[in-house]
Amino acid sequence: MRQRHPWAAVDVVIFRVDGRALEALLVKIKHGPFRGRWAFPGGLVVLGEALDEAARRELFEKTPIHDVYLEQLFTFGDPDRNPARHVVSTTYFALLPASAAAPRAGTKYAEAGWFNVKRLPVLAYDHNRIAAVALERLRAKIAYTNVAYGLLPRAFTLGELQRVYEVIPGRPLDRRNFRRKILETGLIKPLHRYRRGAHRPAALYAFRERRLAAARRIFRWSDLG
Amino acid sequence: MRQRHPWAAVDVVIFRVDGRALEALLVKIKHGPFRGRWAFPGGLVVLGEALDEAARRELFEKTPIHDVYLEQLFTFGDPDRNPARHVVSTTYFALLPASAAAPRAGTKYAEAGWFNVKRLPVLAYDHNRIAAVALERLRAKIAYTNVAYGLLPRAFTLGELQRVYEVIPGRPLDRRNFRRKILETGLIKPLHRYRRGAHRPAALYAFRERRLAAARRIFRWSDLG
DNA sequence: GCAAAAGTGTTGAGATTACACCCATGC
DNA sequence: GCATGGGTGTAATCTCAACACTTTTGC
Numbered sequence: 001m002r003q004r005h006p007w008a009a010v011d012v013v014i015f016r017v018d019g020r021a022l023e024a025l026l027v028k029i030k031h032g033p034f035r036g037r038w039a040f041p042g043g044l045v046v047l048g049e050a051l052d053e054a055a056r057r058e059l060f061e062k063t064p065i066h067d068v069y070l071e072q073l074f075t076f077g078d079p080d081r082n083p084a085r086h087v088v089s090t091t092y093f094a095l096l097p098a099s100a101a102a103p104r105a106g107t108k109y110a111e112a113g114w115f116n117v118k119r120l121p122v123l124a125y126d127h128n129r130i131a132a133v134a135l136e137r138l139r140a141k142i143a144y145t146n147v148a149y150g151l152l153p154r155a156f157t158l159g160e161l162q163r164v165y166e167v168i169p170g171r172p173l174d175r176r177n178f179r180r181k182i183l184e185t186g187l188i189k190p191l192h193r194y195r196r197g198a199h200r201p202a203a204l205y206a207f208r209e210r211r212l213a214a215a216r217r218i219f220r221w222s223d224l225g
Numbered sequence: 226m227r228q229r230h231p232w233a234a235v236d237v238v239i240f241r242v243d244g245r246a247l248e249a250l251l252v253k254i255k256h257g258p259f260r261g262r263w264a265f266p267g268g269l270v271v272l273g274e275a276l277d278e279a280a281r282r283e284l285f286e287k288t289p290i291h292d293v294y295l296e297q298l299f300t301f302g303d304p305d306r307n308p309a310r311h312v313v314s315t316t317y318f319a320l321l322p323a324s325a326a327a328p329r330a331g332t333k334y335a336e337a338g339w340f341n342v343k344r345l346p347v348l349a350y351d352h353n354r355i356a357a358v359a360l361e362r363l364r365a366k367i368a369y370t371n372v373a374y375g376l377l378p379r380a381f382t383l384g385e386l387q388r389v390y391e392v393i394p395g396r397p398l399d400r401r402n403f404r405r406k407i408l409e410t411g412l413i414k415p416l417h418r419y420r421r422g423a424h425r426p427a428a429l430y431a432f433r434e435r436r437l438a439a440a441r442r443i444f445r446w447s448d449l450g
Numbered sequence: 451g452c453a454a455a456a457g458t459g460t461t462g463a464g465a466t467t468a469c470a471c472c473c474a475t476g477c
Numbered sequence: 478g479c480a481t482g483g484g485t486g487t488a489a490t491c492t493c494a495a496c497a498c499t500t501t502t503g504c
Contacts (some may be wrong), residue, residue, distance in 0.1 A: 470485105
């Protein structure tokens with residue numbers, strides 16, 4: 001019974017919305033056949049470690065913040081996705097508020113940086129496929145859940161929220177309709193505080209719950225195409 | 226670098242709609258700590274084998290038909306889900322038409338049989354959790370895709386189709402509204418043939434495409450619970 | 451003739467979209 | 478005073494849900 005089987009690994013796609021762009025965190029690989037190529041952070045699961053733990057470990061190595069939205073995405077297991085050995089990788093996606101700490105490369109990778117998801121380079125392994133799946137999932141999910149909370153700080157203006165809801169599907173929304181609909185969902189609540197800035201002060205809101213909740217749809221059907 | 230890591234495995238939840246019940250295929254385990262308990266068929270992934278291949282292999286051992294709808298569900302990786310060794314299992318769900326061949330136990334299992342998903346026994350491993358996730362996914366997916374094709378023969382009546390759409394969420398639908406909506410989606414096409422039976426002959430239909438396609442929603446929001 | 455499933459339209463309520471003007475602030 | 482983003486309401490259209498009676502067949 002001394003058979004060999006593929007090992008389990010995790011990879012994590014970390015998203016943030018910076019200004020008007022959706023970005024993902026990439027790391028530059030130091031060793032092996034993909035040396036010098038960008039990839040999503042990841043690694044083998046340690047014996048006795050739960051999958052989510054492994055994903056959180058990889059995530060924490062890059063950005064030392066807790067209270068991160070983390071969701072399992074898909075498992076990729078083609079034998080040739082990793083030329084070194086057959087590895088079955090379960091991918092996760094994580095959402096960070098734009099304000100979160102800068103990424104650190106750690107000892108494992110040469111560099112780390114944020115990339116606009118619209119202009120990702122050719123990645124190592126099958127990671128461009130992973131990127132596509134992650135983006136698709138995020139787009140689908142923002143339309144009928146409160147996942148957006150993961151991309152925003154505790155308090156935010158409706159304008160900031162709308163920008164998240166526009167950047168991810170990549171199309172503009174009517175401001176009046178957006179405000180009405182998002183308030184009707186009950187996902188967010190007014191804080192009765194105001195943010196002063198360069199212009200008219202904006203009312204601050206917070207998500208009622210900072211864990212996944214379903215809601216009625218915010219986009220129309222045709223917006224999901 | 227002679228580290229040990231969890232192995233990859235697959236488990237497959239096979240559904241069918243038999244008359245008025247949604248059923249899943251269970252096998253009885255022959256050996257090990259869960260001997261005598263029911264579980265979904267599954268096993269370790271062989272080195273060099275793609276995940277889907279492994280799932281298809283497990284599926285084919287039970288019901289020798291091709292052209293089966295198969296979709297990856299979720300990956301479970303808690304270290305204690307299998308007391309023997311840390312195994313990370315990627316689960317799949319498969320859909321069979323009711324007419325499909327009877328299940329065979331094979332050599333690996335003591336027995337195989339169909340169980341109403343509403344009355345599943347206590348299963349081995351974390352398989353009751355898997356059942357819950359599979360059911361949730363199937364319910365969500367039938368509402369906005371043509372997955373139902375996997376549960377029906379090539380040609381079917383609108384009555385048969387409606388029964389599938391009622392059994393899975395577990396609530397009745399208005400016949401007139403159902404027929405109008407399902408025809409509006411364009412997912413199915415009339416065959417201009419009729420099935421004769423005990424009663425008035427019914428027009429036969431077929432799915433326009435026998436691969437996953439999205440459609441506008443067939444249920445109302447509140448029907449998704 | 452009767453039991454059982456097939457077939458067929460309309461109406462009211464609610465949801466969705468499109469759309470334009472004034473307000474508060476910093477500079 | 479002007480540029481920038483914040484704030485607000487209404488009307489037309491579309492979608493959704495509710496609902497009942499007739500038809501065709503096998504027995």
